[in-house]
Amino acid sequence: MRLPTPSTNTLHSIQTDTALWNAVVAGDELSYTKFIQRYAKPLFNYGYRLCVDRDFLKDCIQDLFVDIWNRRENIVVGEQFKWYLFKSLRNSILREQAKLGRQQPLPDGYHFLVEFDVEHRQIVSEMEQELIIKVKQTLDHLPARQKEILYLRYFESLSFIDISQIMGISKQSSHNLLQKAYQSFREKWELVGEPSVAFISLAIFFIADN
């Protein structure tokens, strides 16, 4: 069985470097430069899904890094990091968008840009091939919040605790939201394919491209 390797672009794959963070807390600007180099790209990747305005996004990320520096002594290294960055960025993007009147008139209030691809080398049969394509197409059309939780859960491999922090909901709500995502998926799927097929295709994990 092939075990997937998360790409280096996901926050999950970046190990929190205690030594680096300790230097940052102590006030070492050079270490902070390394810190920014490490997290800027994955942050941008996540943020871009919420807001495709490049300059605006870069401004938000800049503000975030300044803020982290200013509050570095109060941030506990370790698990807190992964979700802390995402959560802060997500909040500031959605808040700024609301302020500037850029918020989308959509049910969830925002877009979440993620498209799914199919890696054909995993397929063992024609049936699985068809399944997967249908899965992709169905997923591409899910609403923003559901797409986001699937992305965070499977592409960023974040725990429910982390997700609940990032999205600003309770742990139970994040479980529920994920269930809702599957439910939506199932509903859309049943409009297209045979019911029996639905069960197999519910095995959905999102794996970063190599």
Add this chain to the structure above:
Amino acid sequence: MKRYELFDVDDFITDEYFIDWVLNPQPAHHAFWEDWKQKHPDQLSKLNSAIRVINALAVRPLQAELTTEETDELISQVSARIAPDTVQKNSFLISKKLWMAAAIVLITMGGIWFYHKSNDVSNHQAFTANIFKEFNNTSTKSKIVRFADGSLAVLKPKSKIKYPRRFTGSTRTVHLEGEAFFEIQKNHNQPFLVISQDMVTQVVGTSFTVKAFGNETEFKVIVNTGKVKVYRKTEAQKQLEKSIMLIPHQQAVYSKAIKVIKRDTVQTKLLLATEIANQSFTLNKVKLNEVIAKLEEAYHVQINYDKAQLGELTLTAQLADLPLDQKVELVCKAINANCNFSNGEIYISSHHNQINK
């Protein structure tokens, strides 16, 4: 203990323990699942199907990732803001306010400059650190440089300007070598400073020209609209006594020999001075080619557009009191065209073929 043996494929998927094992295998997880597989071989096909379909799905990578240059730029910007000598201000996104007509002060400054002995060493260091952008106009035409706060400079040939990507701190400071015409957005909380070697031109919101070529013997600032203050950098602390305040149609000339800034009245016609500009740029059914000619003459820039296609279009607009780029944008809006400012030049193009008469 969960009843995994009763699980269907979709149940596996929502199970955190199962997910963790697939995506982030730990020895303890692995041991558990291997053992479980032994005990429940009937579930194996469901398990494997699920995993196969999982493995076949990927997230399409973004086309537009952050480049290395952008990351470096980000680092520079953050450094500038967290540096101890920088005062943090809240207003990066300065809302566009009305422009105030300002006087143009032209001060020509002479000769070879003594190196500035800045009282503020940390500012000097910040300047030499890699946090500024530079536009060097080596062409034969004037180029437009737009700043983050909406201010702009029309940079003459053989001139160079150094400016931060964002204006943080208590002032908005740019460094000029050569000649440029400035239109500065009003902001009382953040005065705009043009530093040319040893001279500082300080404004709040005005339009003016600074002329400071290294090999020339004079340094000049001409004020078009508003008010500017001119002083020598080394005297920044005593600037109040030794600075010169200039109002429209005045110019100040500094000559190295006598080390004195002299104030003068400008004799030549200043096309962007308030009264003249108000008249000239209040447009009532004027043809585009005429409007462009006025802009080119007033700003000494070249505006690229298809004269044959667009020249005869007429427009009615109030352009006075706006900086050059907003003037151009308004013109484009009026004739339903697109404008863009690439590489310091202005381009106007139509996006549909209809002619308004």
